[in-house]
Amino acid sequence: MPIVESQLDAQSASYDFTLRAGEPWLHLLKRGEVLRILDLEGNQAVDTLFYNSADPLERYSAQDTIREQGNLYLTAGSILMSNLGNPMLTIVADTCGRHDTLGGACAAESNTVRYALEKRYMHNCRDSFLNAITHCSCGAHARLTKRDIVSNINFFMNVPVTPGGKLTFEDGISAPGKYVEVRAHMDVSVLISNCPQLNNPCNGYNPTPVRLTIWGAA
Amino acid sequence: MSPQRFAEPVPSSQVLWETVIPAGTHWSGVLRRGLALRLVDTDGGANLSAVFYRQEDPLERYNMADTLKAQHTAHLTSGHVLYSDMGRVMASITHDTLGWHDPVGGVGDAKLFGRRYGETTYQAQRNDMIRNGRDSLVLELAKQGLGARDLVANVNFFSKVAYGEDGSLTWVPGHSSAGASIDLRFEMNTLAAFSTAPHPLDANPAYEPKPVRLIAYRAYAADACVPDNDACRSACPENGRGFINTDRLFA
Numbered sequence: 001m002p003i004v005e006s007q008l009d010a011q012s013a014s015y016d017f018t019l020r021a022g023e024p025w026l027h028l029l030k031r032g033e034v035l036r037i038l039d040l041e042g043n044q045a046v047d048t049l050f051y052n053s054a055d056p057l058e059r060y061s062a063q064d065t066i067r068e069q070g071n072l073y074l075t076a077g078s079i080l081m082s083n084l085g086n087p088m089l090t091i092v093a094d095t096c097g098r099h100d101t102l103g104g105a106c107a108a109e110s111n112t113v114r115y116a117l118e119k120r121y122m123h124n125c126r127d128s129f130l131n132a133i134t135h136c137s138c139g140a141h142a143r144l145t146k147r148d149i150v151s152n153i154n155f156f157m158n159v160p161v162t163p164g165g166k167l168t169f170e171d172g173i174s175a176p177g178k179y180v181e182v183r184a185h186m187d188v189s190v191l192i193s194n195c196p197q198l199n200n201p202c203n204g205y206n207p208t209p210v211r212l213t214i215w216g217a218a
Numbered sequence: 219m220s221p222q223r224f225a226e227p228v229p230s231s232q233v234l235w236e237t238v239i240p241a242g243t244h245w246s247g248v249l250r251r252g253l254a255l256r257l258v259d260t261d262g263g264a265n266l267s268a269v270f271y272r273q274e275d276p277l278e279r280y281n282m283a284d285t286l287k288a289q290h291t292a293h294l295t296s297g298h299v300l301y302s303d304m305g306r307v308m309a310s311i312t313h314d315t316l317g318w319h320d321p322v323g324g325v326g327d328a329k330l331f332g333r334r335y336g337e338t339t340y341q342a343q344r345n346d347m348i349r350n351g352r353d354s355l356v357l358e359l360a361k362q363g364l365g366a367r368d369l370v371a372n373v374n375f376f377s378k379v380a381y382g383e384d385g386s387l388t389w390v391p392g393h394s395s396a397g398a399s400i401d402l403r404f405e406m407n408t409l410a411a412f413s414t415a416p417h418p419l420d421a422n423p424a425y426e427p428k429p430v431r432l433i434a435y436r437a438y439a440a441d442a443c444v445p446d447n448d449a450c451r452s453a454c455p456e457n458g459r460g461f462i463n464t465d466r467l468f469a
Contacts, residue, residue: 062371067324067387071384071387072292072387085330112305113284147367161381162381
């Protein structure tokens with residue numbers, strides 16, 4: 001788990017926003033720009049998808065990313081690949097060390113399976129994703145629908161996989177102040193759900209805000 | 219349960235239809251609730267890339283993440299089920315001679331296949347031309363009114379990509395030998411698209427795809443439900459709830 005610290009100074013950022021617990025964020029990140037996601041209070045899963053802003057049919061692909069880097073986990077140096085086999089972003093800094101590619105987003109329906117039928121009415125990441133894309137009428141974002149909600153990245157989430165093929169959701173390996181930074185290789189639409197899940201340890205049973213900061217192309 | 223080397227043959231009186239997907243080609247079709255499909259690696263070394271959609275509403279589809287996290291698994295074998303994104307069971311793995319099928323490796327596209335095997339054309343090679351996994355699945359989806367946008371993370375039956383302690387991936391050569399089989403029992407009316415192109419991590423530098431035989435048989439009547447003590451339904455409490463969600467579609 002390589003730890004790579006950022007050299008970027010918050011003073012020179014072009015955008016700085018604190019996303020409240022359980023809320024979505026849909027934002028354009030231009031080619032060359034860097035996005036930092038900062039885990040303010042620790043153990044906060046940040047469910048994230050990326051789309052090519054010019055043509056959202058091209059999107060982050062978990063399977064292509066995993067296969068091309070030969071590893072299940074994301075860390076500094078990981079290249080996030082699209083479903084068309086193109087590099088979309090690179091993780092350029094990471095003080096957490098490991099991020100999940102397999103756990104996906106929580107949804108009302110999958111919550112009924114995982115926890116109890118009555119949990120359908122709890123707030124969840126897919127509702128946040130859908131809220132964001134159905135309230136946006138600008139640019140490529142406006143073309144996103146449920147069809148485009150595919151397997152996402154869970155930044156800061158700890159989903160260990162064993163050689164025997166078991167997978168579990170464990171207590172986070174993140175902590176207050178840990179961050180990850182991605183640099184875009186193309187103009188991308190970033191879709192985030194700051195995860196509201198209360199039924200497993202992915203958010204330490206206490207969803208908290210995250211800070212989103214963008215720096216212009218160097 | 220430890221996998222059996224060979225499956226008991228499906229009694230010929232129960233077989234509804236059979237077909238062979240030739241090596242390196244593609245197929246799609248509808249598999250209705252209660253129907254089971256035995257997939258057989260007749261020659262050994264097959265790979266069957268597969269995606270699944272609900273027939274009546276293909277916006278509901280196989281979901282890799284929900285399948286893996288609901289069952290706390292990063293591989294697929296008997297006792298596991300395939301979940302849709304709507305909290306329902308699409309299909310159950312009722313029998314498996316291998317013990318591991320790959321849910322993470324994805325499919326190779328034209329660039330990857332071209333790099334690995336060289337370019338082929340229909341004009342020069344006729345039906346021996348190489349068809350990559352991604353285009354094969356997209357083409358089958360397009361016949362059904364779906365498209366590239368609908369291609370989600372797929373399953374690779376008969377293939378194994380092993381995980382290291384550090385999350386590293388290693389292709390396992392020779393995982394599936396001749397006669398290996400896996401049975402999928404469909405719990406909803408399902409549109410399936412299959413490709414028999416080689417796995418994108420297959421270490422064999424030569425293009426040597428293998429065929430897969432499909433044997434369809436009736437597992438239960440279309441107006442029935444899987445009993446509570448079914449091995450897949452009772453494999454974990456999550457699957458019990460997934461089956462309840464599915465049964466409500468057909469109530």
